[in-house]
Amino acid sequence: xxxxxxxxxxxxxxVFKANFKFRVGFVLxxxxxxxxxxxxxxxxxxxxxxxxxxxxxxxLESIDMILGTTSNGxxxxxxxxxxxxxxxxxxxxxxxxxxxxxxxLGLVAGVKGGITDRFIMFFTDAFIAxxxxxxxxxxxxxxxxxxxxxxxxxxxxxxxxPWSSRMIRSITLSLREKxxxxxxxxxxxxxxxxxxxxxxxxxxxxxxxxxxxxxxxxIGAEVGLxxxxxxxxxxxxxxxxxxxxxxxxxxxxNLWWWVVPPVxxxxxxxxxxxxxxxxxxxxxxxxxxxxx
Amino acid sequence: MRRPFLRYVTLRTLxxxxxxxxxxxxxxxxxxxxxxxxxxxMVARSxxxxxxxxxxxxxxxxxxxxxxxMFGLKGSLMEQYIGFVRRFLTMDxxxxxxxxxxxxxxxxxxxxxxTVALLTFSTIIAWVVGNILGAxxxxxxxxxLSKFLQALAITLYPIPYYVFALILTYxxxxxxxxxxLAPVRMPENIFxxxxxxxxxRVMTLPALSIIIIGALGWWFLSxxxxxxxxxxxxxxxxxxxxxxxxxxxxxxxxxxNIMMPQITALSLNLGTIxxxxxxxxxxxxxxxxxxxxxxxxxxxxxxxxxxxxxLSIIGVAVASYILDxxxxxxxxxxxYR
Amino acid sequence: MSSFPIIVKxxxxxxxxxxxxxxxxxxxxxxxNFKLEENQIIxxxxxxxxxxxxxxxxxxxxxxPPLIVRKGEVLLQRKSxxxxxxxxKMNPEERKKQVWWKYISWIPQNSMNVLNPVTRxxxxxxxxxxxxxxxxxxxxxxxxxxxxxxxxxxxxxxxAFPHQLSGGMRQRIVIAxxxxxxxxxVLADEPTTAVDVITQRAILQLLANVQKELKNIIIVxxxxxxxxxxxxxxxxxxxxxxxxxxxxxxxxxxxxxxxYTKMLLNSLxxxxxxxxxxxxxxxxxxxxxxxxxxxxxxxxxxxxxxCKSKEPPFLEVExxxxxxxxxxxxx
Numbered sequence: 001x002x003x004x005x006x007x008x009x010x011x012x013x014x015v016f017k018a019n020f021k022f023r024v025g026f027v028l029x030x031x032x033x034x035x036x037x038x039x040x041x042x043x044x045x046x047x048x049x050x051x052x053x054x055x056x057x058x059x060l061e062s063i064d065m066i067l068g069t070t071s072n073g074x075x076x077x078x079x080x081x082x083x084x085x086x087x088x089x090x091x092x093x094x095x096x097x098x099x100x101x102x103x104x105l106g107l108v109a110g111v112k113g114g115i116t117d118r119f120i121m122f123f124t125d126a127f128i129a130x131x132x133x134x135x136x137x138x139x140x141x142x143x144x145x146x147x148x149x150x151x152x153x154x155x156x157x158x159x160x161x162p163w164s165s166r167m168i169r170s171i172t173l174s175l176r177e178k179x180x181x182x183x184x185x186x187x188x189x190x191x192x193x194x195x196x197x198x199x200x201x202x203x204x205x206x207x208x209x210x211x212x213x214x215x216x217x218x219i220g221a222e223v224g225l226x227x228x229x230x231x232x233x234x235x236x237x238x239x240x241x242x243x244x245x246x247x248x249x250x251x252x253x254n255l256w257w258w259v260v261p262p263v264x265x266x267x268x269x270x271x272x273x274x275x276x277x278x279x280x281x282x283x284x285x286x287x288x289x290x291x292x
Numbered sequence: 293m294r295r296p297f298l299r300y301v302t303l304r305t306l307x308x309x310x311x312x313x314x315x316x317x318x319x320x321x322x323x324x325x326x327x328x329x330x331x332x333x334m335v336a337r338s339x340x341x342x343x344x345x346x347x348x349x350x351x352x353x354x355x356x357x358x359x360x361x362m363f364g365l366k367g368s369l370m371e372q373y374i375g376f377v378r379r380f381l382t383m384d385x386x387x388x389x390x391x392x393x394x395x396x397x398x399x400x401x402x403x404x405x406x407t408v409a410l411l412t413f414s415t416i417i418a419w420v421v422g423n424i425l426g427a428x429x430x431x432x433x434x435x436x437l438s439k440f441l442q443a444l445a446i447t448l449y450p451i452p453y454y455v456f457a458l459i460l461t462y463x464x465x466x467x468x469x470x471x472x473l474a475p476v477r478m479p480e481n482i483f484x485x486x487x488x489x490x491x492x493r494v495m496t497l498p499a500l501s502i503i504i505i506g507a508l509g510w511w512f513l514s515x516x517x518x519x520x521x522x523x524x525x526x527x528x529x530x531x532x533x534x535x536x537x538x539x540x541x542x543x544x545x546x547x548x549n550i551m552m553p554q555i556t557a558l559s560l561n562l563g564t565i566x567x568x569x570x571x572x573x574x575x576x577x578x579x580x581x582x583x584x585x586x587x588x589x590x591x592x593x594x595x596x597x598x599x600x601x602x603l604s605i606i607g608v609a610v611a612s613y614i615l616d617x618x619x620x621x622x623x624x625x626x627x628y629r
Numbered sequence: 630m631s632s633f634p635i636i637v638k639x640x641x642x643x644x645x646x647x648x649x650x651x652x653x654x655x656x657x658x659x660x661x662n663f664k665l666e667e668n669q670i671i672x673x674x675x676x677x678x679x680x681x682x683x684x685x686x687x688x689x690x691x692x693x694p695p696l697i698v699r700k701g702e703v704l705l706q707r708k709s710x711x712x713x714x715x716x717x718k719m720n721p722e723e724r725k726k727q728v729w730w731k732y733i734s735w736i737p738q739n740s741m742n743v744l745n746p747v748t749r750x751x752x753x754x755x756x757x758x759x760x761x762x763x764x765x766x767x768x769x770x771x772x773x774x775x776x777x778x779x780x781x782x783x784x785x786x787x788x789a790f791p792h793q794l795s796g797g798m799r800q801r802i803v804i805a806x807x808x809x810x811x812x813x814x815v816l817a818d819e820p821t822t823a824v825d826v827i828t829q830r831a832i833l834q835l836l837a838n839v840q841k842e843l844k845n846i847i848i849v850x851x852x853x854x855x856x857x858x859x860x861x862x863x864x865x866x867x868x869x870x871x872x873x874x875x876x877x878x879x880x881x882x883x884x885x886x887x888x889y890t891k892m893l894l895n896s897l898x899x900x901x902x903x904x905x906x907x908x909x910x911x912x913x914x915x916x917x918x919x920x921x922x923x924x925x926x927x928x929x930x931x932x933x934x935x936c937k938s939k940e941p942p943f944l945e946v947e948x949x950x951x952x953x954x955x956x957x958x959x960x
Binding site: 122123125126127128129130131132133134135137138139141142143144145158159224227228229230251267278 | 306307308310311314315318319322323333334446455462560562563564566567568570571574585586589590594597598600601604605607608609612
Binding site: 525526527529530531533534535536537540544545548549552623624625 | 731
């Protein structure tokens, strides 16, 4: 659909120019990802334990030591850059899977109505009531032998998709009643076309914000899991870094160069994603835009 | 009993049952979907830990049998499923490795009251305080205090709250050692002052953490949004125009109309709230199910983990179910159709 | 010497709107003057946007920004009989406690939706009775029931919630609520706009009956001349924020003085009249920048050159029948 890509870029630029929060958030996010991209250059040895001197404060000797080392002799810098990428990877998997399942189910339920709607909602409501954390913990624990980044993403998406489905359905329902939809249908547009060209553009805004919010939740969930040692401890994620920090009592031992960077980046990441999401929401909701 | 209400109850009950069975079935399916070596591997690892810990060959055999039966290594698919579900429903997972020789059921029932107490107490207070704050904020919208609270809530809300909990820990356990994180020993006499004080000492930080994040975060924001909506409604204006005093407007017009949808919101969010409480327990060494779960996971005590998860699923489903059944009795718009 | 429960002097007010930095003043009510004797229904007629709703708000003292009072007084006679309360000069809290629902009450336009969905009908009454008449419990209930039966509703509905009742019933409840504290003046804002013709008739009948019984003043505002004709004793025609004609109903209808009134009456269908109806041509002026002189002059068939620059005075054409028009100025 070649014609459609231009409007996407155009709309992005519009939102960027228009909304302060979005601008700040997006730039911040880019900065963080740029920082994380250095991980592409990480030397092979960065994963080896005790390769570098332990508990060494930051020094400018080499790139490895820019942020000092951890208690198990690894470079904080390389760990952090990889952690950013890995955490975002998990977040992307979860949001892509969960939000799209939610989108499809919510759309179908909202548009079709009747029994299909009831059935889908029944299924969704059943899922919503399941307490996410214990279920996730159990699944990760059981699947430990085969766990990897993608799998964690998939597991977390099990608990995130019901909310998307519900929201999309309610938006679809309220849109369905709107006059221009009825008009489109009355003038002979097929249901599929109505969905694609009339309803979907309105959902797109919410869908995007939903994706970003899910990313935020996933990063948070991964950190939560890592706390319990339930993430992939052999890989670097923001969560596992915090796990190791806690495990080695880095706070008590005043290893600030190890503690501060990941926590700082974590907070910044949350903030930037939140600003992007809030900015987008503000832009999309004409009432909040301040009287255009 | 009116027909629509009956229909509602039936539907809700079905959803309740569906929730529980979906969760269990999902787990079952995931286990079944895995190659058998994984399962065998898990059993083997667990047995190794059990062997070292339990020592008693008879108990070890019992545990092995349980695993075998549960994880589908014997019997037809249907038999496996039924056995699986039965165990989950009755929380019959045999002996806990961690708490030997106590069974999983026993140790859970010992720790359960703690979690229930913390959870109920903190959640209710957070809900009430958050809603009232939000309602008041919507009334004084535009004034400095409202903007301040709003900004505070927006900053608190996206930050996952164990960060906040961590900060609280750091401040109150290390900086100002008011509360210790050491495991607590309960005094014998339930009715003694010492008992009460111990409970206070143990519960305060975790409860505070949950309450502040809940009240100032989500409940505040949603309540304020609802409040703003209600303030623009015709019936609120009519209340004002009749010269009704601010107190009545706040209580009977604003709060009452906010509480209704917020009860539904509570019911929907129970899963998340529960998870948050568990996490808080782990952070503050609170002697409830959360801490137990953490210890079980770290010790590789699969039976205990399964037991706690099973209880969580059933517990949240029951609480949500009760709440959803009570709600129509409170909201006049639903009760009288 | 008859007493006047309500006197309005030189009332002017409007909306201060700030759009993109520039401030605009919408002159919604300009120099309104009248005093009303007891025991009558006065109808205020006018097109949408003529300022009648704003006038009601000002009479009531419901001054939420951007509504401001430029000048003038709204005086309500004290219950003790001596002296007047200046509604607009009071501070809002006092006004709420002492004036609202004690001296003056309001029947809102959207009566269907003004009742609190989570409060029973009984409690709606108790709220008002407790605050304004210090009446509670059984006494309050009895009073409420009597008023309910006055408006034609059975006492069974006391326990009901608003959504269980029909729109018409809710409207009656609102009317009962507005009368129960026996205010001297009742404002009715478009009481029949949102309902069908049959309910309209019932409500008008109801209003007429209660007024006859309680002998208060009801000020009815509507764009529908025909319903005002059925209800009012006195009628005022409002145009672009000003009252252009006022007088007893029959006089104004049979002898309309102002060109605008003539236009309005001409557009009403009459029994037996088969001639084509002429609508009122043109449209009301933008109140942010009203035309100079007489505000009606751009649409007036009988416009004089004087009308374009000077504002017409309020002149008496017959007994109690006033009009703001240069056509009647005797030289």
